[in-house]
Amino acid sequence: MSGDAAGRYAFDGLDRAIHEKARLGIMTSLAGHPKGLAFSDLKRLCDLTDGNLNRHLQVLQDAEFVTVTKSVEKNRPLTICKLTPSGRRRFVDYLDVLEALVRDAREETMATLSPRMSKA
Amino acid sequence: MSGDAAGRYAFDGLDRAIHEKARLGIMTSLAGHPKGLAFSDLKRLCDLTDGNLNRHLQVLQDAEFVTVTKSVEKNRPLTICKLTPSGRRRFVDYLDVLEALVRDAREETMATLSPRMSKA
Numbered sequence: 001m002s003g004d005a006a007g008r009y010a011f012d013g014l015d016r017a018i019h020e021k022a023r024l025g026i027m028t029s030l031a032g033h034p035k036g037l038a039f040s041d042l043k044r045l046c047d048l049t050d051g052n053l054n055r056h057l058q059v060l061q062d063a064e065f066v067t068v069t070k071s072v073e074k075n076r077p078l079t080i081c082k083l084t085p086s087g088r089r090r091f092v093d094y095l096d097v098l099e100a101l102v103r104d105a106r107e108e109t110m111a112t113l114s115p116r117m118s119k120a
Numbered sequence: 121m122s123g124d125a126a127g128r129y130a131f132d133g134l135d136r137a138i139h140e141k142a143r144l145g146i147m148t149s150l151a152g153h154p155k156g157l158a159f160s161d162l163k164r165l166c167d168l169t170d171g172n173l174n175r176h177l178q179v180l181q182d183a184e185f186v187t188v189t190k191s192v193e194k195n196r197p198l199t200i201c202k203l204t205p206s207g208r209r210r211f212v213d214y215l216d217v218l219e220a221l222v223r224d225a226r227e228e229t230m231a232t233l234s235p236r237m238s239k240a
Contacts, residue, residue: 008147010167019141025129028221032228047130078220092229101148102215108152109212 006086013097015090017063022048027083027091030066036082057081065090096118133217135210137183142168147211149201150156150186156202159188177201185210 018027025046029037036046043053060066065087069080083091138147145166149157157165163173180186185207189200203211 004161004165007167009165011141014141014144016138016141019139019140021131021134023135024134024221025131028225028228029129029240031225032232034232039223041124044126045124045129047127068215088229090136091225094221095225095229101144102219105148105151105211105215108148109208109215112152112154 011097013100014092014101015063015094017059017065018091018094020034020056020059022046022052023060026053026056026060026081027065027087027094030081030083030090035085036069036080039079039081060087063087081097131217131221133213134221135183135214137179137185138211138214140176140179142166142172143180144178146173146180146201147185149208149213150201150203151208151211154203156189156200159199159201162201180207183207 018024025048026042026044028031029042029045039053042048043050048056057066057068061068064084067082067084071078071080138144145168146162149162149165159173162168163170166173168176177186177188181188184204187202187204189202191198191200
């Protein structure tokens with residue numbers, strides 16, 4: 001098993017706070033909306049229930065990746081969710097790790113499917 | 121929010137059985153070793169404890185993505201873990217979804233960082 005160093009597939013760079021599927025959706029949504037998104041819009045985009053969105057936002061707030069600001073607009077409560085600067089940086093870092101992972105995994109998979117192509 | 125369809129960031133294609141970080145490591149390791157890997161090698165590559173690796177292998181076996189075969193070699197027990205054909209197909213599908221996700225997320229993030237570059 002040449003090149004198979006211990007921990008090679010531990011994927012330490014994949015931050016669990018971001019990697020979880022629902023939170024990855026939340027982070028991606030917010031990354032595309034620098035002014036933030038209303039709770040109701042985020043819920044719709046990510047197809048989450050109020051309870052699930054709240055639970056995942058709490059994890060992201062604890063990691064200081066997201067801020068949640070409550071206010072009142074036209075007599076109605078408005079909750080705005082927004083990436084923090086460090087949340088944005090960590091998300092970009094996460095995408096780098098994910099991109100490298102996909103590239104490596106594809107190479108591994110292709111090499112085993114067609115050995116002649118693996119070194120071409 | 122043009123283009124922001126409901127559920128756009130729900131990422132339904134990200135199979136939870138594969139997406140979880142430790143299981144992603146296991147699937148990637150096995151994808152590169154079509155003849156399978158011994159439990160001890162897989163443990164080392166993924167930097168997991170016996171208990172954790174067993175737990176995650178169980179999830180992958182329940183999904184029929186992985187087979188675990190126990191035998192005896194040179195009087196010592198040998199456990200071989202291997203991707204099933206459907207496990208391999210689903211892993212390739214998963215990589216496709218992940219690749220599209222990284223591309224979209226990068227575009228979104230770049231567009232917000234430098235609006236002038238987004239349509240270049």
